[in-house]
Amino acid sequence: MRKKIILLLMLPLLAVGLWSFSNDDRYFELAKNIDIFAALYTEVNTYYVDEINPNTLIKTSIDAMLKKLDPYTVYIPEDDIEDFRTNATGQYGGIGIMSNNINNRHLVLNLYKESPAQEAGIKIGDEIVMIDGRSIKGMNDDEVGKLIKGQSGTELLIGVERNKKDYIEMVVKRKKITIPNIAYQTILDENVGYFKLTEFTRSASEDVQNAVTQLKSAGAEFLIFDLRGNPGGLLNEAVAICNMFVPKGSVIVETRGKTQAQSMSYTGQNEALDLEIPIAVIIDGGSASASEIVSGVIQDYDRGVIIGQKSFGKGLVQVTRPLSYNSQLKVTTAKYYIPSGRCIQALDYLHKNADGQAQEIPDSLKEAFFTTNNRIVYDGGGVDPDVKVPMTKVSAYTENLIKSGLLFDYATRYYYRHDSIVEPTAFQLSDQEYNEFSQWVDRQEFENSSEIEHAIKLLSVAADEDKVYKQLTEEINTISEEVSRLKANGQTHFRKEIKRRLELEIIRRYYYNQGVLEATLNSDENITEALSVIRSDVNYAKLLNK
Known part of the structure; x- marks a missing residue:
């Protein structure tokens, strides 16, 4: 067994040239360590108390080794080759959705126009709960993605929960999806x-x-x-x-x-x-x-x-280098x-x-x-x-509201209560509509901790334990109370940024990502600056030292 492992591990070196071992100490060290690794693996496989999965163990060791180099040098097993090809070609066999796990719910975040998913009736906001009769509860994004992708022309059965109340099953035929560069x-x-x-x-x-x-x-x-x-x-x-x-x-x-x-x-x-x-x-x-x-x-x-x-x-x-068993190595070769x-x-x-x-x-x-x-x-x-x-930054309150999925869920709720909205560049929520959203959030469970609260807790504990700083307790409590006040009125204090992000999420339901881009152009500070620079001959020439 051990001899077979050593032979398999050394085959790439033999391909390079056996003469190298006698002329280069590096190759001797490489051969020696491969021998040690093979011996170690054999002993673990033979004597470890529980059964081990050789694929998992070897991949873990490969990943740990490559991690020592840089995050871009990676081993690509056969199961992940299709994802790698998608990144290079922009094409894959699938149904044309973008999805992600938000609070243990696998949600459809966006659709490509005229995609199989859109034609079958899948909508943004749908929660995917079943694929081909198999529950996806507990699966991560990669596992779900592998179930959805497949050969063009094949069908899959998808079960979704819509607007947190209706369960719908749809047959979707996969086809070649091309991710647009522009x-x-x-x-x-x-x-x-x-x-x-x-x-x-x-x-x-x-x-x-x-x-x-x-x-x-x-x-x-x-x-x-x-x-x-x-x-x-x-x-x-x-x-x-x-x-x-x-x-x-x-x-x-x-x-x-x-x-x-x-x-x-x-x-x-x-x-x-x-x-x-x-x-x-x-x-x-x-x-x-x-x-x-x-x-x-x-x-x-x-x-x-x-x-x-x-x-x-x-x-x-x-660059990618082919390995045995249809696997590949993506390795950093140059700067x-x-x-x-x-x-x-x-x-x-x-x-x-x-x-x-x-x-x-x-x-x-x-x-x-x-x-x-x-x-x-x-x-x-x-x-x-x-x-x-x-760079425009949002408050921790707004970030938590986004991460909680509440903005996303309310946009879905709004979509099913309004058949249509005006064009993306003109859409705005009224004060009454925003107040309705605010009241709805108040009725939900909303985890809203922040880094500053965590820091205050640590400071408070440190002050209690140190006599020198105990006199700061009153000031710490004052800061804590002010943070709590801001949180309690978060939807008022941060109304402008929350309202805008909710509007964009609603626009996405009707006009997809393209509508969101269209809606943000006029208020984009970078685009405003770019317009100002390139339309001024004097400023443009000055910046380029002409």
């Missing part, structure tokens, strides 16, 4: 083209080219390119998108890895789509990887202005460097602190680089916007 595009203020890119799957560059062409045909003389919340995707798609706005032959990105095969330079292979149209790219802390290549290239070539908040800071490149020469990787995974956490690259080690027009930019911490727009 969530929304429109013309703002008559001549500003806007589009939001949410994915970098295989058709992303084609979709962007089509969007820009359509917007220009509709009268766009300026472009706003929204990359907020886009986690990245395929490197070649990011390169192709950059090529649309910089001259053919321009260096777009370089990858530098351990081997020559992983060290490459990517240049623009095609003539640019438009070298003149003013561009504003909007980013935030959720813009990562391919999003940072696009925004970084636009910044380094002074091709447009970057608006928003600092990006995530992922400057690592991964990428954008035209100015900087790498935007924010965390140093090689040098971790005592508790194993990767450390942020300190400012003292960050290096200055220069754009085409000699503007200073820095490495080691994501892409810094040229125009910073503070």
Whole structure:
């Protein structure tokens, strides 16, 4: 048994070349440790008091080993291959819903238009309780997702609870679902083209080219390119998108890895789509990887202005390597460097602190680089916007209201009491409607603890235990009473932000995510700033050092 395990584990090394073992101490250490691991596993399997699951045990050990490297180097077993392909291609066999577990209820959060789910009659707000005669109670999101996805053309029976009272069963036929790269595009203020890119799957560059062409045909003389919340995707798609706005032959990105095969330079292979149209790219802390290549290239070539908040800071490149039994390894092979020469990787995974956490690259080690027009930019911490727009934060009270699912449930309740609403840009709740919501919340069980309350409790305990600080008890109690007062009147104090989020959730029931995007454009501070910058020739040129 042990010899078989050793042989299986060593097969990849034999493929590399047995000569390496005699010439390289690293390969000897690798072989030695594989031998130790095989011996250990054999002993555990033979003598451990209870029966063990070899798949679970081995996967746990693989995951723990890879976790020591970085969060992007992962083992993909055969069961998870379809999810991995979905991320790369934007396609999967399914029914076209977005769902999530909220307070132990698996709820439909959104639908794709003309999807099998929509055609079968599934609605946003439905709670999925049964799939093919099997209760999903206690399952996590991944387990439910695997039951819903399947081969195109096959059917599944879904049972849902609607509006917390009606149980409905529906037969839904799966088909190939394509996740759209561009969530929304429109013309703002008559001549500003806007589009939001949410994915970098295989058709992303084609979709962007089509969007820009359509917007220009509709009268766009300026472009706003929204990359907020886009986690990245395929490197070649990011390169192709950059090529649309910089001259053919321009260096777009370089990858530098351990081997020559992983060290490459990517240049623009095609003539640019438009070298003149003013561009504003909007980013935030959720813009990562391919999003940072696009925004970084636009910044380094002074091709447009970057608006928003600092990006995530992922400057690592991964490739997939095939393993036995239809499994794969996604492994970090290189760092990428954008035209100015900087790498935007924010965390140093090689040098971790005592508790194993990767450390942020300190400012003292960050290096200055220069754009085409000699503007200073820095490495080691994501892409810094040229125009910073503070991130809008909501109160802890509102966050708890959202997490509780009460906003979601009330939006569903509203939907079933109103056949229709006005268009997304015009919809608003009346004062009476908001008061009805407020009264409804008061009748529900609402867990509303906050970090500040937890801190007050700790401070109170510490003050009681320490004579020196016991005199602060009265002040601590005063603060606690003020927090309680704010909580008791939370729906009044935070009315504006609660009301707006409830309105958007209601809009989603009638117009889906596209309606929500449409409703937020006019009040979006980042878009307002972008419009202001690109429509002012003087400010735009000044920011780009022209």
